[in-house]
Amino acid sequence: MSNVGTSVPRTDGPSKVVGTAKYVDDLSMPGMLHGATLRSPVARGILKRIVKDPAFDWTGITFVDATDVPVNVVALIQDDQPVLASHEIRHRYEPLALIACDDALRLARAARHVTFEIEPLPAIFDPRASFERREIVAPPDNVFGRYRITKGDAEAALASCEVVVSGTYSVHHQEQLYIEPQGVIAWFDERGAHVHGSIQCPYYVQKGVKKTFVLTESDVDVVQTVTGGGFGGKEEYPTVISLHALLLAKKSRRPVKMIYDRQEDIEATTKRHPAEIGIVTGCDRDGTLRAISIHVLMDGGAYVTLTPVVLSRGILHAAGAYRWEHVLAEAVAVATNTPPNGAFRGFGAPQTIWAVERHLDKVARQLGMDPLVLKSNNVLRVGDTTATSQTLKESVGIGECIEKARTASDWDRKRALGPVVQGRKARGIGACVFMHGAGFTGSGERRLKGRVALDLLLGGRVRIRTASTDIGQGTETVFSQIAADALGLPMSQVEFLQPSTARVPDSGPTVASRTVMVVGSIVEAAARELKERIDAEQAATGLDRRRAMDALVFRAMGTAEHVYDTPRDLEWDDATYRGDAYPVYGWGCDIAEVEVDLDTFETKVLGFWAAADVGKAIHPTHCKGQIEGGTLQAIGWALHEQIVWKDGAILNGRMTNYIVPTSLDAPPFTTLLVEAPYSRGPGGGAKGIGELPMDGGAPAIAAAIEHATGISMDNLPCLPEDLFERARKGRAA
Amino acid sequence: MIVRLEVNGERRLVDLPPLTRLLDALRGPLGLTGTKEGCGEGECGSCTVLLDGDPVNACLVATAQCEGRSVTTVEGLGALDGRARETGGLSLLQAAFVTEGGAQCGICTPGMLIAAEALLRETVDGANRKPTDTEIREAVAGNICRCTGYQRIVDSIAQAAALRRRVSPADWVRENLPFAKAEGTRGLL
Incomplete structure (x- = not known):
């Protein structure tokens, strides 16, 4: 019996296609109130007084x-963020007060x-100004994190390299834009605090509730409702909205539902960290890469939240997928007066990979080489060492990814052809080579000790209990496949308990491309143990x-x-x-073909070829769906x-003006799975796949634009006006 | 204001302020929460329903405008498909989204299915032909999906279009949807 490796029907699919899947806004409780957040109108200041209009009927x-608020902190890495600001305000959307009412219309009126x-106090929006401490907006020094990686002696090596190239690169904010906005229903009863909501990491919320309300573990139940996308955006933020709803529930003694409308969700919740990256590399004239020096400055926003971890993953991926004898990488993240930036698929890596990939395209141009040949010649192989001096022992499928x-x-032909210009449209092709660490960084998994339980149920059924949530990526289905195969049971006898x-048990958060690879392997081990007992x-x-x-x-031997x-x-x-930054890496090669309109500078993506080494595709259709999405x-x-942005406020916080790709903007995808199995991955060698596909798209597109037009973009985004501006500057120079 | 309308083939009556959004009438008094709200301003398409057979954003339609008209929501897709009894309550289109990866997080899925249904009615049912890839992409261009990259949505719709013309649904489900069969998804409707 083999479910693993087969694209079985999605287990949560039927309820999603008939409309019976219950997302948080589809639920209600008797006596439920609607809650709303009142936010700061300024980016930085001191809150003096809150005035409730005495003429309004309250x-x-x-x-x-x-x-x-019993303990006024949002518990995460550092306890610097208040649940509601009491004195100091650090960003334009900082929560200052909460209101609730059984009538949504009266609620909106009351808010006014x-x-x-x-x-008001002077605010800082430019991370450089923050780094230079022109204003201290996050005591003591505006710095949220610092890392340094060294290998060999990059400075000395650069001084003696034949070809030295330098460049600076930058990337911008990005909104996760899950289609289901943030939302929870929360209440207190004789058993304690309850939160049901759209949540990636129920145990994060539990931690926050325990801290703020001074409760113990058994007093808090956090339940994940069917979740309409997360992409990192529902990793740490749901703690905030959960605490808000619980505060209202506690005071009103009623259940409280809080659902953000789209604008509030875009404005107030976390986004991808912007970053500036400077790179100097040295190589031989034949293109053999020798040394790299990287400096990263990341914009953390107003509070620490997950910034140090994002910065860490960013710097760990900054040297790209390549062999370097000498590496110096320094990274710092600073505070600004924008809402805290946070988790978003890729978690710092897309930022630094953008820089190193654009940089290597520049090196290739200077050497007169095909960039894919340059990258392919220098890419890491088994036995090579990474920037952190980790020796790669297995599961490096990048060679096959590039070839496929x-x-x-048809890269060789299209690239050699040069830009194809027909009328006022120019076609070009570009590539990106990348890797992404799967699982937590360094000793993270050892510290976390993720747990999973499997229960035999009467009647020959098995139930999986894990805190790993299915937020669309297919956890339920894939875990059921793994468990079914390890137990020798059909899928229909395996069920997945709604995480609560x-x-x-605490399996760790649903993040870091760890769910299938790490938690899936715990599911597999537990299923094997049950099978041994049954045998x-x-x-x-x-x-x-x-x-x-x-x-x-x-x-009582069934668990x-x-x-x-x-x-x-x-x-x-x-x-x-230094050392083994990740147990293993996913690898990818993306190739994009674009057509740029030479009058409007609009870019259309004609085709996209994504090859990814996933170790083992437990569910090929889901796996491809992850890569394409x-x-x-x-x-x-x-x-x-x-x-x-304007003065810390977002001017386009709606789907009307924050533009994400539609079906007509999306290219046809050719997705190529490569399976270089990881010896410790479940199902015969699966590796993490969640974040990898976020890394390659932007550099591949920019490379294709450059091939088509000669316009070389160092900074994101590449909107028509950005390309136009860059072309104009190029002509002026 | 009392508004009489037909919802998923049933005659229904709601008593609401006339400018109440159709979306709120559906999700509230009509009890049909399958239709989702993603933006409330007609951009995301999650609340797409058929109004007299045409796809509309239910967040932009006033309930009073629906007097005497027929509304089809995702809950009605299986029920309205004459052959759905054989497919455990799923229409071929719904089933294709389950097997081909058209649904991930599922929040855009109800609206996406409705937009696709309108296309299949026009092309497969109306003109007895399969829609082209471009037609499929145009038909769902008003429905934002953040999960899939759209490729598998296009593939799901294309497959449903092909099957809607040929194979007996019961045979197809037997081959492709053992889960739906085993779990009796008919009970979900």
């Missing part, structure tokens, strides 16, 4: 401000009758399989709980940032999406 309206007296993408896209912190029971009693399973249930067995040979030093987000980041 009957039936619950009002909450910072004085109602609260005003804030604020003493190159052949399928009261009922599932032993059958051998001892001669019962048939179903009766043997029932017998185990009756003897197997497993903890992640972190590979023991991984060595990582947090102090020097992630790639289109990257294309959107490059060609369509842009947050427009």
Whole structure:
């Protein structure tokens, strides 16, 4: 029996296509109130007074401000972010007060009758100004994180290299734009606090609730409802909205539903970190890469949230997928007075990979080489060492990725042809080569000790209990495939329990391309243990399989709980940032073909070839769906999406003016799966795939634009006006 | 204001302020939460329903405009497909989204299915021909999906279009949808 490797029907598919899947806004509770957040009108200042209009009838309206918050911090890495600001305001959408009412119309009216007296302070929006401490907006020094990676002696090596190339690159904010906005329903009862909502990481929310309301684990149940996309945007932010809803619920003694409307969601929630990256490389005249020096400055926004971790992943991917004898990489993240930037698929890596890939295209141009040949000649192979001096021991499928993408896209012919200009339209082709660390960085998994439980149920069924959420990527289906195969049962006898912190063990957060590779392997181990028990029971009693399973249930032997067995040979030093940064890497080669209108500078993506080494595709259709969906987000980041800021406020916080790709903007995808199995991956070698596809799209598009037009973009986005501006500057120079 | 309309083939009556959005009438008193709200301004297409057979954004339609008209939501797709009884309650189009990867997080799916249904009615049912890839992409261009990159949505619709003309749905489900069969998705409707 083999479900793994087969594109079985999605287990949560039927309920999604008939409309019975219950997302949070489809649920309600008796006596439920609607909640709303009142936010700062300025980017930085001191809150002096909150004024409730005495002429307004406040009957039936619950009002909450910072004085109602037991412990006023949003617990995450650092406790710097208040649940509601009491004094200092650090961004334009900072929550200052909350209101709730059973009537949504009256709620909206009441919101207009609260005003804030604020003493404004000078704000900083430019990370360089923050780095130079022109204003201290996050004491003591505006710095949220710093990392340094060294290998060999990059400075000395650069001084002696034959060809030295330098450049600076930058990337911009990006909104996750999951189609289901953030939302929760929360209440208190005799058992404690309850939150049901659109949540990637129920245990993060539990941690926040425990801290703010001074509760213990058993007092807090956080349940994930069917979730309409996350992409990182529902990693840490749901803690904030959950705390807000619970504060209102506590004061009103009623269940409270909070659902953000689209504009509030775009304005107030986290976005991808913008970054500026400077690179100097040295290589031989034949294109052999020798040394790289990288400096990264990341914009963290107003509070720390996950910024140090994003910065870490960013710097760990900054040298790209290449062999360098000498590496110096330094990264710093600073505070600005915009809403906190946070998790978004790729988590820092798309930012730095943009820089190194654009840089290598520049090196290739200077050497007069085909960029894909330059990249292919220098790409990491088994036995090579990465920037952190990690020796790659297995599962490096990049060579095959490059070959497959190159052949399928007809790269050699199209590239050699040069730009094809027909009338006022120019065609070109570009490539990106990349890798993405799968699972937590360094010793993360060892510290976390992710857990999963499998239960035998009467009647020969098995239930998977894990905190890994299905937010669209297919966790439910894939875990069921893995468990079914390991148990030797059909898929229809395996079920997946809706994640709830009261009922599932902490498997760790649904992030970092770790769900299938790490948590999936715990599911597999637990399923194997159950199978051994069933086999032993059958051998001892001669019962048939179903009766043997029932017998185990009756003897309370039906549950197997497993903890992640972190590979023991991984060595990582947090102090020097040296060692095995990730247990293994996913690899990719993206090739884009574009057509640029030479009058309007609009870019149309004609074709996209994405080859990815996923170790083992447990569910090929889902796997391709991840690759295509992630790639289109990257294309959107490059060609369509842009947050427009003014004094810390977002001018285009709506779907009307924050433009994401439609079906007509999306290219036809040719997705090529490469399987270089990872010895410790589940299902015969699966690796993480969630984030990898976000890395390659933007650089491949920019490279294709350059091939078509000669316009070389170092900065994202590549909107028509950006290309026009760059072309104009190029002509002026 | 009392508005009489036909929803998924049933006559229904709602008593609401006339400018209440059709979306709120559906999700509220009519109890049909399959239709989703993603933006509230007609951009995302998650709330697409058929109004007298034409796809519209239910967030932009006033309930009073629906007097005497027929509305089809995602809940009605399987029920309205004469052959859906054989497919465990799913229409071929719905089933194709399950097997071909057309649905990931599922929040855009109801609107996407409705937009696709309108296309299939026009091309397959009306003109007895399969829609082209471009026609499919145009038909769902008003429906934003952030998960899939659209490729598998296009593929799902193309497959449904091909099957809607040829194979007996029961045979197709037997081959392609063992889960729906085993779990009896008919109960979901």
